Each structure stands twice: as C-alpha cells, then as structure tokens.
Amino acid sequence: MGMTMTQKILASHAGLDCVEAGQLIEAKLDMVLGNDITTPVAINEFRRAGFEGVFDRDKIAIVLDHFVPNKDIKAAEQSKSCRDFACEHCVSHFYDVGKMGIEHALLPEQGVVTAGDCVIGADSHTCTYGALGAFSTGVGSTDMAAAMATGKAWFKVPSAIKFELTGKLPKNCSGKDVILSIIGEIGVDGALYKSMEFTGEGVSELSMDDRLCICNMAIEAGAKNGVFPVDDITKAYINGRCEREYKVYEADADAVYERTVKVELDKIVPTVACPHLPENTRPASELHDIKIDQVVIGSCTNGRMEDMETAYKILAGKKVADGVRCIIIPATMAILRECVERGYYTAFIDAGAVVSTPTCGPCLGGYMGILAAGERCVATTNRNFVGRMGHTKSEVYLASPATAAASALTGYITEPKEA
DSSP states (O other): OBOOHHHHHHHHHTTOSOOOTTOEEEEEOSEEEEETTHHHHHHHHHHHTTOOSOSOGGGEEEEOOSSTTTOSHHHHHHHHHHHHHHHHTTOSEEEOTTTOBOHHHHHHHTTSSOTTOEEEESSGGGGGGGGGTOEEEEOOHHHHHHHHHHSEEEEEOOEEEEEEEESOOOTTOOHHHHHHHHHHHHOTTTTTTEEEEEESGGGGGSOHHHHHHHHHGGGGGTOSEEEOOOOHHHHHHHTTTOOSOOOOOOOOTTBOOSEEEEEEGGGOOOEEEOTTOTTOEEEGGGOTTOBOSEEEEOHHHHOSHHHHHHHHHHHTTSOOOTTOEEEEOOSBHHHHHHHHHHTHHHHHHHHTOEEOOSOOGGGGTSSSSOBOTTOEEEESSSOOOTTTTBOTTOEEEEOOHHHHHHHHHHSBOOOOOOO
C-alpha cells in the first residue's frame, strides 16, 4: 500500500519502511520549538523530570515573540526563564529582542527548518512549516520538555485528505482567501487529526508566502498538519537559507486518502471569517455594511513581505478612515528592515497607521491592540474565537491583508480591488 507525503516523512524518521494511518510510532526530531509563553512551562517540566541536558543544542529553537519587548513583570519573568535556559544549555537558535520575529515566519526565513524535516513546536501553528515540504505539528509543553531531552516524540500516524488545486488566483486574492474558503467548506473539524495534503497544477501558482499562510491555518480545520509538495518555488526559497541538506518526499501514486477536495483557485473571492469561528465565512462583498474600529495586519499568518507589499499598495498615498486604528506588524526584523528600506514605513505612517516591532501581541489578545466591549476588528490573524483579541463582547473578522487594508480606508469591511 502506498504512502502519503506525511506518512513517508514519519516512516523515515521512525526508521521504518512503511507506516499506515492510525499506527503509533516514535520518531526522531529535526527541530523542537518553543516560545516565551510555552517554553517556561516546558522548562519546569524538564527540570521536574530530572533531565540534565538537551539532546542537541542545534536542534532546539526558542523564540521570544508573544510579549516582547516585555509588556509587564510576568512577561519579563517568562522571558528571563527562557534566556537563562538557553544560556545554560547553549541553545543555538535563540531569538530575543533585536533579532526576534514571530516564530513561524522567523524559522523558515532563517533556514532553521527545511524540506523533509520532522518538527514539533509548543505552539499550535507549528503546522506552518508544511509549506516547505516538512512534517510539522503543534504539541503541549510537556511534550516539548521530553523532546528537548530525548530528541524524539510519539505520534499517531494521521490519515490524509487530498486538496487538489487547479487554476490561478484572481489578483485581489491570496493564500488567506484560499484557506478561509477551504475551512468555510469543510468546517473547523473537517480535517480533525488528519494531514491536509495540497496537490495539483494550481500549487505552482501559489507563492511561498501563500503556502506558509495556508499551512499555518491547517490547525483551524482541526488538522494534524498541512503539507505542500517540494517544487522549484520551494527549492528557490530554501536554497541559500538552510545550510543542512534537505530531503524531498513525494506521495506514492497509490497513496490512500480519505477523500479528495477540489479547489478551483480562479473561483476564489476575497473571503472573511465572521465571528466567532474561522468556518463562518462569507464573501467580503456581502459585508460592506459592517462598521469597524480596528485593523491589524501582521501575525504568523500574514506578516510576511508579500503581505506588507499588499498593504503598501493599497494604503500608500491614502488615509485610514477616521475612527479606525490601523496596526501593522512585520513578522520579522528582516521584513521590518526591508519595509523601511522600501519606504513602506513612511507610507504607512503618512496613511495614519502605526507600525510595531515583530510580535504576536494583538493576535492572542496580549497587547498592542486589545479590543473593548462592542468593538470590531478586521485582522489578518488566524483565530476569531470569543474574546480572542480582548473583551468577550468584541468581534474579530479574519481576512487577507488586501481586505484588511481596503477596510482600513473605508471604516467598513471592504472587498479589495486588484492589490
């Protein structure tokens, strides 16, 4: 029986010739990730278990991104715990203020993860790295603790759903519209503990930033992971970033999938997920009467360079609507620097927006954009649960950078024209 791409990666890392859906395996890990919220918990469990050292200092990444620069005493203490641990164990991939970024944008950018890897992270959006042709998934902090010590993790091999992409996206749409459309179709539990495997001729029409966004939100469909095939676009992105050799895995022709979902990219429209679930999707064109108070463009979903470029093209030379707070957050310091060099920062400020250093801040209701009761926000983030960005009576509408930027100019949810 043939194997899917995910199953091949897991079989290789488990030292097995083949695996099948539902099988329990122990796999070797290429990278273990934590952030400033989840790592302190993992450190406590690491010490409680009596572990004295990490399995490989080059295969652990700790990224301070949720509350840095630190917003309060508790955040400062959490970050200090991470700093002390990273120093004690000489962790190679430690990212703090000045060189940090939002973890799921930073690790691919820095070549810390690559094709063929098996990666776990104590953050649910670790599934992002499937865009590179890796198996990556989120775990709890206890799993992270054990993995830092042993370099291994237990998995139940997931079954898979094939998403067959055809056509080409309209110019006012992006990967965010694709994944929101998919989640709107299959639901937030439509891929529960399954691998979302993206295939088809349409894959070549998606940029790496599109793919990273799509895999990032696989978890919003309940998936164990999302994964794209490794093609020339992938290789062009990886080459020059990662010093390690990478391995390309391909699904067998007779691989077994639970079902196939056809996605016609040319029929995708600017899409918005309304409160309070990512599956509650509607075309942006149907929501023009919804008045908003805030726009956030950033996050591990949509804070990359293409997202900044889209926002710039829409906002440059125009003004954010009165009464709207527009917050723009480049996902990494490298992206921030390029925005400055291209003149985007000046354009954003002239438009009436504020620009932050890289942080997850507002996405999880942490800081840098908390909502009050009754306020509405259009955000390029990944979740819009009750109270996600602040008060339980606030509302979050998930959208692409193009839709978010267009909405910032009007003060209402607005379908973007060609971005």
